[in-house]
Amino acid sequence: MAALLVQLMSAGGAGTDGEQAAVRSAGGTGNVSTHLSALKGEVSTLSERFKAARERRRLQAEQEREEWEREPQSPAPSRP
Template sequence: MTVMTVAALVVQLMSAGGAGAQGEQAAGRQQGDPGSISTNLSALKGEVSSLSERFKAARERRRLQAEKEKQEWEREPKAPAGPRRE
């Protein structure tokens, strides 16, 4: 979960101009518009929860697929051990 949070934060910072942005975006950040901060924070929380849900769903799909493959492998008939030739 921590990796997903950091990734979402990096994406949000990059799309907002991030550190070292020039021009109007930098000037807007210096003014400190508190409304945009709370809006961005809410959007970021929404993205993180959405990514978290997608990650959980993907992990569950992988788990179910692995379980299915394991059951199929266990059902396959094993080749009988024949006489050894030397």
């Protein structure tokens, strides 16, 4: 979690530009609750994106497995 926090802070956050601008205009380091709220929103957004990507990958792997099972299996070549 700490690595994610450092990465988000160094990259300027993962939210939309409007969210980042709102956080920046909140008074710098003075409003911790605003920063924490923005960070929670970014983590939530990243979590949703990760879950969606994981589900897409799972479906892709399932489709590849089904295609593999449908392909005719050729016998191994015989050696002299």
